[in-house]
Amino acid sequence: MFALAWPIIVTELLQVAYNLADTVWLGRLSTDAVAAISLAFPLIFLLISVGGGFTVAGSTLVAQYTGADSEASAGTVAGQTLGFITLIAVVVGVLGFFATDAMLSVLPSSPATAEQVVPMAADYMRIFFLGLPALFGFFVFSALMRGYGNTRAPMAVMFVSVLVNVVIDPVFIFGFESNPLFGMLGASGVEAALFAATGFEGMGIEGAALATVLSRLVATVMGVYIIFYTSAGPNVSPSDFRPRPNVVRKIVRIGVPSAVEQSASALGLIMLTAMVVTFVPEVLAAYGLGNRLVSLIFLPALGLGRATNTIVGQNLGAGKPDRAERAVWMAVKAGSSVMILIGVVAYVFAEPIVGVFIGTGTDAAAQTVAYGADYVRVRAFEFGFIGLLQVVLGAYRGAGNTKTALAFSLFALWFGRIPVVYYLSFVRDFGETGIWIGIAFGQILGAVAAGLWFTRGTWKASVIDRGQATGD
Template identity: 95%
Template sequence: MPSNPATGGGSLTEGGLKRPIFALAWPIIVTELLQVAYNLADTVWLGRLSTDAVAAISLAFPLIFLLISVGGGFTVAGSTLVAQYTGADSEASAGTVAGQTLGFITLIAVVVGVLGFFATDAMLSVLPSSPATAAQVVPMAADYMRIFFLGLPALFGFFVFSALMRGYGNTRAPMAVMFVSVLVNVVIDPVFIFGFESNPLFGMLGVPGVETALFAATGFAGWGIEGAAFATVLSRLVATIIGVYIIFYTSAGPDVSPSDFRPRPKVVRKIVRIGVPSAVEQSATALGFITLTAMVVTFVPEVLAAYGLGNRLVSLVFLPALGLGRATNTIVGQNLGAAKPERAERAVWMAVKAGSSVMILIGVVAYVFAEPIVGVFIGTGTDAAARTVAFGADYVRVRAFEFGFIGLLQVVLGAYRGAGNTKTALAFSLFALWLGRIPVVYYLSFVRDFGETGIWIGMAVGQILGAVAAGLWFTRGTWKAAVIDHPQATKE
């Protein structure tokens, strides 16, 4: 296989493994860090709007994830097939898969976006809520979700672009595109939320009088939580436009031509066969988090806000493991496509050691500095904010004990997906969530009366159980088979 500039000039199927793993993983980590920056930017600014606004996005995201997971599962199929055909030196077949994936998921995005817009109130109504949450938080969550769903095709566009480029072995282009998109979001987010009447951004920049003049000129007072949704959708649209340009008009990714969008039932069936388990996995994960949220919303709003904020912070420290997991997906896919299963296995264990070691160090830091870290994101100066910080710090400290296991689980799941063995990845994801987290959270919080502490402990225990089970099963070696046909089969 020829050398790939996106992996530091080396091949993913020949030579040493450390360099290509690192070259693939660090742009993914940066890209995901920028992804989290979207959410954290919303959290920082909405935290200055009100604690209820933070609670609202905590309530909204599991429901949003439930619907976007449908399309997200099929991006895994596209990435896996592009990786295996690239490893088999079939550029034309990789381009065909990319074109079919783009067209198929665009259709899904439109359907899911319309469905989500009209189903927002119904989805929120199924969640049991305390009286305070129902009155203060749920209406704000509904406003956020409707705008988000209308912009779903723009969001899906970047997801598909990133997955296809990752399968090809180019993780730097998505990183650069994400940087531009986040920059747009950071600039417009506080403006869309607060407008110019009382925007804290100008005070932070040391020009507190500027907003007064701008408000006098425009009369724009901001859109509150709806402004955060508008900012995210617009910045994602920028990323999608740039991504489509890169795929069609540069040589940085799979060679996609207009003819690759002509429906090819055989390719679509393969995308569906590999993608459905991943879609089910992500949907079941979303349902699991909705179930967890349904338990959390029975507590006071401060606990709900701490739960949502803690999850966002955990998603931030989760990034090294996620990056190595997705790099493993690509390396396993390309090496199985090149008929080199033993090399694929060596790459997995190398990534497990690196990922678990890094995550243990991060866990130590998170445990020691939990309270100041959480305090950065809540700044309203009220008693409710102080309680939210205290709850959130406790949550982060408990979750820190699972971080080393996250490294193991994400890398092994990435290996299963890279092999096209998405049913196995589905099984262990469901095990960690539905047989681990949810029963333990319920038992500790509602049966044993641990209260919010039962939530924190249950979240950690489920991930640990899933990691141990997935790692033990991986040693059986039953995953070492490619899923691609002869390269010419995609043209039939």
């Protein structure tokens, strides 16, 4: 389990590095730029969640066929998943590009946010949507390799991609005329020479989006090469891309609940953002920054949850449900213990952690840091429960029981977070503190409910017939 989990944790850490790199450099551009990506992310997540849910189906099926020693069927599932999600990525990317203004218009905004933040968010989103196939390409590669049991290859690919992003991100944002990266490196002479040669002044927030897309494209190209030309993952051949209706139906059957789960989570984030955006831009910036930091903190739990997905899938495919259950409880104990420790550290050092990512030296920056620190401190109380929730949801997905995972995700969000946030912030007048408390409460409620349901043991059936290969 830990052999599978630590590369996943590192991969997700590198995944978060994409977002944090944007936050660090855009935080030096303006707090409005940080608020813009905070506003854009839930809307982007809403559309990419459609394809993201189907990667869960690919990972689960590859894991169970691998456990059942059906290498040919694992390769067929991998090929069908790649082809199916590529088509989805193209459609969603085009839809998102043309629907950007309409999506932003549905969010209520304060006058300052509407004038200063919304136009920047639109610029970021359009470029991001045009690059969506590159983004999905790596997601599919990573999921298929994880189901196969190889989590190190995605980690290596992600490392290269993040390295590319870290190098080009500040260049695309600031250009060469006044780039803080060169100042940090003490290379102002090089900066002046490059600007004199190119005249490139940077693209601001659009540059951040373009840098991310190009970096993702590097990862996708590497992932496709590994799938087709190495033995590191499922054995995929060109014939595996020929449409197999029975395989596609199985991918859709397992993937639709996960897609709905992720889409509902995205809609929930939009609802929360719609409430947050009625506050001043500093609160919106703190909310977005806090979410990115919390997503970084959650990585150990997320890694164990995805490792549990693979272990449960392979053991159920091999006809060993008791071994799968033992692995789940081991992961729960380890994940919850680690997350409680991280929660203590995050609570004590919240302000200096948040302060690293905001460096404009203005009153707005100071207010953003204060709001962000409060957010992290409140959410620290939920961290131990997240260890439980992520592992149990991973077990449900590994068993192909994605409807159960959907139910508890919706319960945590729509019966916990959103009603409590609204009640505390707008009925009880807790202001931004009500947002922070409501978000933490929803996760705790979902974790307790999912854990209690798991003890019933009704999740232990596989979704494949052992020894039966996929056919036409």
